[in-house]
Amino acid sequence: MAQEQATHVLYHFQFSICSIMVRYTFAQRGPAIDDAHEIRLEEKHVDIVKDLEQMSEHFLCVPVLLDVKNGSPLPDSVAITKYLAKSYPSMIPEPHAKEIAQLIHDLHGISFFGFTFAGKPQTVSRSKEHLQGFLEGDISDRYRKAIEYKLKRLDTAKAGALTPEAAAKNEEYTKQLVTKLEALLQASKTSWLFDLEQPSALDSHLVVFIARMLDIGRGDVIPEALKSYGQQAMSRPEWQQVMQGKSTTPY
Template sequence: MSKASRLWRKIRHSGPDLCLYVYPFSIQSIVVQFTIGLAVRGRLRPPRDLAHLSYRLVNLEKNENLQEWYLLQVNPLGRVPTLTIKSSPEPMTDRLSIIYWVCEQCPALLPHVHRAEIRRLITQLHEIFEWFNSSNPAVEDLLTNHDITPAHRRALEYKQECQRKQREMVALNMSDGYSMTNETRVFLREIVQQRNEHSHGSAWIFGDSGPTVLDAHVVAYIARLIDIGLEDLVPPELRVYAETIMTMPEWHEVMKGRPTVWDPLLGDIDELEI
């Protein structure tokens, strides 16, 4: 048994029943954490499993997602977030699968009357998120290391191939006129329409019934756009909507007052509270 496998067995045996591997400046991690936060912080009836979920930091700045144990035993794509459930033999590595698992634990996040629209819109947004998944040159650097194990090398080669396919997909989309900017504008216009139709003055997209998983996605994405200097893409009414929700304790519980992008002035990432 490899060192990575032994480490993973130790983690799974001694670790919490539910563990979410996250990086606090990953937009996908923020979306999942905020979805959970809306479920367990009092806005909705908190499900027992989610209330006992633990978090583990994966420091992307140090390429911890490319370590042997993570690629072999947690997520072969080297991405976050990833959810491990002690009763399940395999980690949950697909971001949308994690989102929908959370919604299964707290059905109010995905109300039946709006389910089709919410699913369509968050799928649309996750396609935009793929633009944030840039290739990591550290993969090629690690492959030049002759001291890595054969299993780690195979895992890195798989990650390398996935990155190649991602670059090709982005290039193909760009050749078809697809861009993150244009798709963001289209997406946010739809959110404005949904709010105009359903919110009736409420803080939430679908009104007084409360927050949904779509709110978690939209607020997190608007916060990211503001943080990277693309606030001009955000319609004024949506900026007010997002900033209102960002004053709530659920958002603070996830972000701890931090922006959605890392800055060295924030200090050592390994010391951050998650």
């Protein structure tokens, strides 16, 4: 029997924390509303370190979810998660939908980049050099504007995240948020937040964040209860399916 064609394509980088969050959330998606809402996902790896494929005109960032039918690309892991949840309601289930969505937003208020590349400003410099090289070529106006926007983001959101002041603020924000999440976990009567029998998208995103912090040697930021929660989730087949025994970072 012929394999069904994909309805969506996810372009991702295997060490992008936001890419991993989307892939792991989809692996734990639960049942679709009905057959018409079932998403058949094809994953395409984009190597943003070796080949700089994400610098192409269509993929200046990952993850990107592409709807095969209408050709509409959707960037940003939070937006992709909300899109998927329309087909898989257990990702953001009622009656906790509002709070789960807000906490996902809050979690992404953490500068993952700031933690991952602390003390490595050369990471931003290398990216800027590569992008500036593209500007010297014969490219479309649309592509040029996209690269210029990316360069601006590198100067603000990326380089700015590595300053001592930004790092201290990021750490304090993170500690306050994980304390709140730890309290929610301790109040839950199940293995997941909000007494859920199945993990929500918040659980999925949070577990990936915990894994990243452990991988970069910043487990000190994560309360012990959340560490145990994350490690238990990482022992499950869904995590193994996505990560294949790999770390969340190549560094």
